[in-house]
Amino acid sequence: MSRLDSMLRRLTAQRDGLNWAAEQTADLAGDALDMGLGNGRTYDHLRELLPQRRIWVIDRQLQCHPSCVPPEQDFLQGEAEDMLNRLSDMNRPVVMAHYDFGFGVKEKDVAEAARLSPMIAQVMAPGGVIVSGQPLVGFQDLDGPAGIPEGRYFFYRA
Template sequence: MSRLDSMLRRLSAQRDGLNWAAAQTAGQPGDALDLGLGNGRTYDHLREILPQRRIWVIDRALNCHPSCIPPAEDFLEGEAEPMLARLAEQGAQIVLAHYDFGFGVKDQDVAEAARLSPHLARVMAPGGLIVSGQPLAGFTPLTGPDSIAPDRYLFYRA
């Protein structure tokens, strides 16, 4: 598979997974969380499909497209662990999270996801869903939408 086809497959899986998770959590109280703003595409999609929810964003730096800058009060800039601790201290209850941190080196990305999993668990509402590009630890794995190939994107319940 070409890198272009692989990217298109990943982006389609991401969109389908987020849409699925939004439908699954409709009516549940809580906020959303985008872990890894990047250029803001996912955040922009979350704003569209979750207009009624506050969307927290965590990233090391604000480097997104100007149209995708989150409100200052919802953007936590810095390393994920202290930012998740800050959310937990504020009593955040996340009903839908998207985990998209990574260095682009699979072993490092998997290790970071495992290390951050307990910190993410502290902010998740009971029964909340996590859509992730990396394997997470300590959550209940779910089968996502049929349109997504197994292991292309991962789904968890808190």
């Protein structure tokens, strides 16, 4: 499979997973969380998908497209561990989260996701759903939406 086809499959799985998670959490009260702003495509989709929810964003740097800059009060800039702890201290229950932190090295990305999993658990509301590009630990595995190949994206309930 070409890298272009692989990227298209990943982005389609991400979008379909986020849409599915929004449906799964529609009746839950709480916020959303985007871990890894990047250029802002996912955050932009979440704003459209979840206009009724506050969307927290965590990233080391603000370097997204100008149209995708989150409100200053919702952007937690810094290292993931520190920002997850900060969000936990705010006592804002997260009912839907997207995990997209990464270094671009699979083994390193998987280890980081496992290391951050307990801190993610601290901010999640019971019953909340996590859509993740990496495997997380300590959460209930969910099947997610139909049509996403196993291992392409991961779905969890807190």
